[in-house]
Amino acid sequence: MKPTPFTYxxxxxxxxxxxxxxxxxxxxxxxxxxxxxxxxxNLRLVTVGNLIDINRIPGLDYVRVEAGGVIVGALARHNDVESSHEVRRALPLLTSALSHVAHSQIRNRGTIVGSLCHADPAAELPAVWLALDGELTAQSEGGTRTIRADEFFISSFTTTLEPNEVVTEVRFSGTTGATGWSFEEVTKRHGDFALAGVVTLVTLKNGAVSSARIVPFGVGSKPIRITSAEQQLLGVSASAIDDALLDQVAAAVSAAVDPANDIHASEEYRRHVAGVLTRRGLRRAIDDAQQRA
Known part of the structure; x- marks a missing residue:
């Protein structure tokens, strides 16, 4: 099939x-x-009257590392960010997640901003962006506004971006201090969309957990933070986090997600995997944080 007629x-x-x-x-x-x-x-799942190609606009393909994190322009490709040594040093979580996004041919053309605006609930970048307290800048004829990651996603393929707004850049907040991270996902094949995935961040202060982020994806209509699970870790000494506590946190995540039941995997399977990945990811994030302390 081919698209319906439009003005380019x-x-x-x-x-x-x-x-x-x-x-x-x-x-x-x-x-x-x-x-x-x-x-x-091409599949006519979407029809448009006007297709607005922004690829000729200069100066939108930047990738900058600043004290507050990583800033990515609207035309920066996945591979631009993934191959940046500065990004790898500043936010290795982002680099790791990008290696799981589709295949290299897709990453050569696909953009970071486009992935976030598409808002596929099984995509990796929305979960990473949410875990890192990101934000973006959207522009319309009326001016610009900033939208935080925790305000952006509504449901599958649906965001708070207005129809007359175009996103010009996105920001991923940097991590500070003894912060460890983990990116976990399960796919049928590398490069496929995740059947389930979890992004975890753990920050230690004086040996205890001062902050935790647990963001599952592929197990609901959008990535979400599971604050009920995160709170179980707050104030606990890293050395005291045992298998029993990790099992409790994992169970809280499994109970909080709302996965689909489809031809790729059952609801029960996705719930179980979300818990397993949470447990695995937290152990890795805690170990990473202890090494940075």
Whole structure:
């Protein structure tokens, strides 16, 4: 199949892109990497009247490491970020997660911003972004606004981004002190979407857990923090975190997720795997944090 007819726009500035988008927001889509959008257009899962290709806009392919974290422009490809030595040093969690995103051919064209805006609940980057307290900048004809990761995702493929807004950059907050991390996922084959995955971050202060982040993905309509599980770890000495406590935290995660029951895996399987990955990820994150202390 091929897409339905549309008008193809190639703006030279973000202001032009925002103006075109604002002229007919409900009937327009922005094209960056196109690794999801083009397939959906060809299958006629999505129809548009205006396709706004922002690839000719200069200066949107940057990747910067600053004191507050990693800042990525709207046209920075997955491989741009994955191959950055500065990003690897500053946020190894992000580099590790990117190695699990599809295959190298996809990562050569797909963009970080596009993955977040697509909001596939089984995708890796939304969970990492949420775990790292990220935010993004969206621009429209009316100006710009900042949206935090914990405010962005509504449900599968649905976000709080307005139809007349185009995202110009995304920020991943950096980690400080004795913070350990882990990225875990289960797929049928490397590069497939996750049947279940969990991102964990653990920060130690004076040997005890001062902060914990547990963000499952692929087991619900969007990535979410499981605060009820995180709170069980707060204030506990790292040396006192035993198998029994990890089992309790894992059980809390399994109970909190809401996975689908489909041809790829059953609900029960995904619940079980979410707990197993939580337990495994927390042990690795705690060990990592102890080494950084």
């Amino acid at each position: 726009h190639v703006p030279n500035t973000i202001d032009q892109a925002a103006r075109i988008l604002g002229s007919d927001p409900e009937n327009s889509r922005v094209l960056a990497g196109g690794q999801s959008l083009v397939s959906m257009l």
